[in-house]
Amino acid sequence: MDVLLPRTLEEALEMKAAAPAALPIAGGTDVMVELNFDRRRPSALLDISRLPELGMWRKQDGTCFLGAGVTYSRIVNHLTMFPALVQASRTVGSPQIRNRGTVGGNLGTASPAGDALPVLAAYDAEVVLVNAGGRRTLPWHQFMVGPKKTVIGPDELILGAQWKIVRGPGSFSKVGTRNAMVIAVASLCLLLDEENRTVRVALGSVGPTILRAVDAEQFLARALQEAGAWDDARTPVPPAAVEEFAGRVGQAARPIDDVRGSAAYRRHACAVLARRALSWALNDRKLTGTR
Amino acid sequence: MLVRVKVNGESREADVWPGTSLLSMLRDHLGLVGSKNACEQGECGSCSLWLDGELVCACLVLAAQAGGRDVRTVESLAPGDRLHPVQDAFVEAGAVQCGFCTPGLIVAAADLLQRDPTPGDETIREALAGNLCRCTGYQKIIDAVKIAAQRMHP
Incomplete structure (x- = not known):
């Protein structure tokens, strides 16, 4: 086994082109476990933890670009204008894990339980891939195509993710056995887009990939419209509409039974998370609307 | 491969298998056994140390990634007779x-x-x-x- 230690992105892409089987390693929170337990023996490791291009983020023209190498600790400390992303990042592992783990790792590993992924899905983020020849961007759902399956090419690296910044409340929540060090049994990101009067709901850990609850999204957007809630945040939303929304979110899940929870429990958890996330979002709107 | 790391202010080096973790380099090659080896998957925190001032699990850092960087272990907290x-x-x-x-x-x-x-x-x-x-x-x-x-x- 070799370890390749590039100093720049250009160097890294040349190395990846020459050794396509090289496994990129950044924070190591996934890769090192596989090495330590002898589950994987790649012919080479490509250390991408020192590439400045991956470690940056920027906000420009209503868009945010988040480098693949930005750690969850840095997101929690610096990207406070994205509450849902911060909430998701804060639930990742422990302080030690958050100091090393990166968004690029969640994308590359492509586990349906990756905490940042439902947020990126709700942001309608694009994944930016790069090889020696140039860059391409893919909508998140075209990037991750199954559990631990992505369409990343053997000569490509994940540069980062980018999304249009949406105005409106949002949150990330997850169900697990404790607050720290937990792999989600079910997770949910809800965003209200005040500009376009649309709703976005993304679900993690309850399907082969991250799922968007499109039917529930459209139902809630309509219900808020009919109640007049988009115009006036103090307008109450009928409880029946909230229940219907939660039920439809539960129906969007495609869960399986596994060691962490049963399919029925997961579906139920999605509905509960949806109801809670909606009540938080409506409260946030009231607070900002009456300020 | 040869990895050189600054450990507790001192430049140290070891010839390690390329897939070696920083934890294993410290314990098995440099004789610093204060950082404990238990879960090897970042679950237990027994190998916590500072890498360039950041708290990390040494079992999840590839030794080569720590090359040229500053590592501080539990041994650095009480270098003399007095405890931290x-x-x-x-x-x-x-x-x-x-x-x-x-x-x-x-x-x-x-x-x-x-x-x-x-x-x-x-x-x-x-x-x-x-x-x-x-x-x-x-x-x-x-x-x-x-x-x-x-x-x-x-």
Whole structure:
């Protein structure tokens, strides 16, 4: 086994082109476990933890670009204008894990339980891939195509993710056995887009990939419209509409039974998370609307 | 492969298998066994140390990734005869039973107190959430962090 230690992105892409089987390693929170337990023996490791291009983020023209190498600790400390992303990042592992783990790792590993992924899905983020020849961007759902399956090419690296910044409340929540060090049994990101009067709901850990609850999204957007809630945040939303929304979110899940929870429990958890996330979002709107 | 790391202020090097973790390099090649090896998957925090000043699990750092970087282990906390205030507080509070998790917890607690000299209960619990102890039930560990905080910032 070799370890390749590039100093720049250009160097890294040349190395990846020459050794396509090289496994990129950044924070190591996934890769090192596989090495330590002898589950994987790649012919080479490509250390991408020192590439400045991956470690940056920027906000420009209503868009945010988040480098693949930005750690969850840095997101929690610096990207406070994205509450849902911060909430998701804060639930990742422990302080030690958050100091090393990166968004690029969640994308590359492509586990349906990756905490940042439902947020990126709700942001309608694009994944930016790069090889020696140039860059391409893919909508998140075209990037991750199954559990631990992505369409990343053997000569490509994940540069980062980018999304249009949406105005409106949002949150990330997850169900697990404790607050720290937990792999989600079910997770949910809800965003209200005040500009376009649309709703976005993304679900993690309850399907082969991250799922968007499109039917529930459209139902809630309509219900808020009919109640007049988009115009006036103090307008109450009928409880029946909230229940219907939660039920439809539960129906969007495609869960399986596994060691962490049963399919029925997961579906139920999605509905509960949806109801809670909606009540938080409506409260946030009231607070900002009456300020 | 040859990896050179600055460990506790001293330049050290070792010839390691390329897939070796920083933890294994420290313990098996450099004789620094303060950082404990338990889960090897970042679950238990027993190998907590500082890499360029950041709290990390040494089992999840590839040794080669630490090349040229600054590593500080639990051994750096009490280089002479006197214990670090966090270590003293652990002894005083009875926060040590079997002692296996103790080095990792001491490092994580010292890291917390550097960033937040007067942490409340919830902050302490969140900061130590990545360190498992199977003996104490944690309450005495939390007591110890509070004692250390008081001593360090009276």
